[in-house]
Amino acid sequence: MLSSSGCAVGVTRTTLKGLLSLTCTPPWALHMGLQGDLTTQQNLMSSCTGLRSMLHVLDLGPHAHEDLQAPRGWQDVTRHTRQSTWSEDTDWGVGKSRQKQAARFLRDGGTVTVAEHGEAWQDVHALHLASRTRKGLAHHGTKLSTLLNRLAGQPWTFAVLAHNQEGDCVASGGFVVLPDQTCVYAFGGQIRSKVSGRASVAMLRTAMDEARARGCTTFDFGGSQDSGVDQFYAEFGARAVPMRRWVHAPWWFKRCFPQTWSTWTTTSPHF
Numbered sequence: 001m002l003s004s005s006g007c008a009v010g011v012t013r014t015t016l017k018g019l020l021s022l023t024c025t026p027p028w029a030l031h032m033g034l035q036g037d038l039t040t041q042q043n044l045m046s047s048c049t050g051l052r053s054m055l056h057v058l059d060l061g062p063h064a065h066e067d068l069q070a071p072r073g074w075q076d077v078t079r080h081t082r083q084s085t086w087s088e089d090t091d092w093g094v095g096k097s098r099q100k101q102a103a104r105f106l107r108d109g110g111t112v113t114v115a116e117h118g119e120a121w122q123d124v125h126a127l128h129l130a131s132r133t134r135k136g137l138a139h140h141g142t143k144l145s146t147l148l149n150r151l152a153g154q155p156w157t158f159a160v161l162a163h164n165q166e167g168d169c170v171a172s173g174g175f176v177v178l179p180d181q182t183c184v185y186a187f188g189g190q191i192r193s194k195v196s197g198r199a200s201v202a203m204l205r206t207a208m209d210e211a212r213a214r215g216c217t218t219f220d221f222g223g224s225q226d227s228g229v230d231q232f233y234a235e236f237g238a239r240a241v242p243m244r245r246w247v248h249a250p251w252w253f254k255r256c257f258p259q260t261w262s263t264w265t266t267t268s269p270h271f
Helices: 036-047 096-107 116-134 142-149 198-213 225-234 260-265
Strands: 003-004 007-009 010-014 020-024 053-058 073-083 111-115 157-163 167-177 182-190 219-220 239-248
Touching: 003 036, 007 036, 036 053, 036 239, 053 157, 073 225, 096 111, 096 198, 111 116, 111 198, 111 239, 116 157, 116 167, 116 182, 157 198, 167 198, 182 198, 198 219, 225 239, 239 260
Parallel strands: 020 053, 182 219
Antiparallel strands: 003 007, 010 020, 053 239, 073 219, 073 239, 111 157, 157 167, 167 182
């Protein structure tokens, strides 16, 4: 964690392929983002870019100052997140089809609960790992377990679990409430079944209601380069919000690891 003038960003140092040193923004810190005035943000990013590492992939969050400039030789990539906003006049703007799916899940005997205890976060962990394993994605099991254990029971976090009529947890999510009245969908997962899609919708719909009850006016789904997932979030009334990423690597990296470079530097289709 790096801080300046009361603001902080999270970074982690790891390796790529077990060989190349990498400094990056971990998934849990994507939406901590930069806060403060331009000078504060410049100081924070100077600390991040100054960390000794062969590779850097730094996500700046949705509040990065528009005048913040990447160092010379770094690539400034525009990504995006999806955010829904609530007000007395508009509510969250969830699409009718998604509302019907949530209602059907409950009508067919499913249940959705909000919890803050550690056991609920264990279900979040298990389903998150299962989903990432199914998609062939790295899941950082040990580190993630440690992080979720720390989050469990904090007054600014909550978990939402969806159980089918047999009592099995088929969808879950872990949520973090930020000081700026934003609730972030930080972790999620599901077990493939006939009801898992409706269960995920009901889980998220309940999370949005809980976020509103906690005083949040913004619900952040996170960004996805997967067009299907992106559209799924859009149907909850979530608009695309730009987020910048700074990438730095040696000149030869793009040639030796073209797929990784493409994954890191692919821009948002919305901006």
